[in-house]
Amino acid sequence: MARSRQQLSLFEEILAIPTLRDVADAVRVAGVDGLPDATRRADEARYQHVQVRSALTPTAGMPFAWALNPYRGCTHACEYCYARKYQRHLELGTGDDFSSVILVKTNLPETLARQVQRQSWTRETVAVGTATDPYQPIEGHYRLTRRCLEILVDAATPFSIVTKGPMVVRDIDVLLRATAGAGCRVYLSVPSVDDEAWARLEPGTAHPAQRLRAARQLADAGIDTGVLMMPLVPGITTSRDRIRRTVQAIADAGVRLTGANVAHLDDGVRAHFFAFLAREFPSLVDGYERLYRRKYVTADYRASVHAVVDDERRRIGGVVRSATAGARRPTTGSAP
Numbered sequence: 001m002a003r004s005r006q007q008l009s010l011f012e013e014i015l016a017i018p019t020l021r022d023v024a025d026a027v028r029v030a031g032v033d034g035l036p037d038a039t040r041r042a043d044e045a046r047y048q049h050v051q052v053r054s055a056l057t058p059t060a061g062m063p064f065a066w067a068l069n070p071y072r073g074c075t076h077a078c079e080y081c082y083a084r085k086y087q088r089h090l091e092l093g094t095g096d097d098f099s100s101v102i103l104v105k106t107n108l109p110e111t112l113a114r115q116v117q118r119q120s121w122t123r124e125t126v127a128v129g130t131a132t133d134p135y136q137p138i139e140g141h142y143r144l145t146r147r148c149l150e151i152l153v154d155a156a157t158p159f160s161i162v163t164k165g166p167m168v169v170r171d172i173d174v175l176l177r178a179t180a181g182a183g184c185r186v187y188l189s190v191p192s193v194d195d196e197a198w199a200r201l202e203p204g205t206a207h208p209a210q211r212l213r214a215a216r217q218l219a220d221a222g223i224d225t226g227v228l229m230m231p232l233v234p235g236i237t238t239s240r241d242r243i244r245r246t247v248q249a250i251a252d253a254g255v256r257l258t259g260a261n262v263a264h265l266d267d268g269v270r271a272h273f274f275a276f277l278a279r280e281f282p283s284l285v286d287g288y289e290r291l292y293r294r295k296y297v298t299a300d301y302r303a304s305v306h307a308v309v310d311d312e313r314r315r316i317g318g319v320v321r322s323a324t325a326g327a328r329r330p331t332t333g334s335a336p
Contacts, residue, residue, distance in 0.1 A: 055112035065124035070144035135165025226258030
């Protein structure tokens with residue numbers, strides 16, 4: 001209790017919604033309980049309002065210039081998510097903290113508006129959702145993603161979105177405005193349609209069939225939409241049968257397969273995922289030690305998985321794996 005009171009006084013000295021640095025300082029002193037303003041909602045996650053000084057984070061070596069993330073942390077709780085590594089910047093753990101402590105950037109739309117209204121703004125592509133899902137369930141309450149998209153459209157700035165959230169269809173009107181203007185692309189992530197793999201790897205996400213329906217709805221509305229079959233997780237979603245069923249489901253939905261790749265395990269993610277394997281798939285641990293000597297799988301394994309995806313695409317037909325679109329998709333990025 002003493003530590004919590006100490007941290008409460010620190011927040012009182014701030015006299016404002018805390019910044020990301022304030023949150024890191026609070027957690028360093030008192031752990032997650034040092035966030036006295038965090039609100040626990042029905043999903044049992046804690047939501048802490050934060051303010052940011054900049055909405056956009058510049059990227060390097062990416063096919064997009066800027067990253068935009070309305071939230072930090074994600075209740076989708078995907079076990080393999082590379083964004084878990086960003087928790088360390090905030091003194092939070094890469095395990096349960098990632099899905100149970102969500103930082104809500106309440107002033108993000110206003111901050112973004114100031115940035116894109118500057119004369120120096122060059123209207124380069126903004127990738128939305130590089131370090132958290134912009135359409136995780138809490139977006140239905142805060143609507144930060146929608147407000148940011150409206151600002152980008154008004155500023156004639158192109159953007160792309162990666163999400164597992166069917167809620168994206170709520171914003172078809174904004175996406176159509178973007179399509180008629182500077183342009184936008186939406187990628188629905190559907191690594192596998194296998195129910196067991198979905199339940200164990202992505203416990204907080206909408207069912208893959210819902211995501212495919214959302215992709216079809218967007219495409220039918222005239223929005224540039226694709227499906228990312230990624231990440232494919234060795235030994236869990238990489239069997240030919242599971243790949244075949246997923247490629248078939250994408251084709252049946254009438255949407256494009258625009259990319260497929262194997263999971264990579266960054267520092268900060270590797271330990272969490274190996275603990276998950278030891279608990280849920282212990283027979284795979286030794287094989288993973290051999291495959292993941294570094295953060296990427298061995299080149300020959302990656303090539304073999306891609307070959308299966310391409311074989312199934314050719315066999316089924318009707319889905320296009322576009323090298324151009326795949327190269328432009330936002331797959332990782334900085335966490336503002």
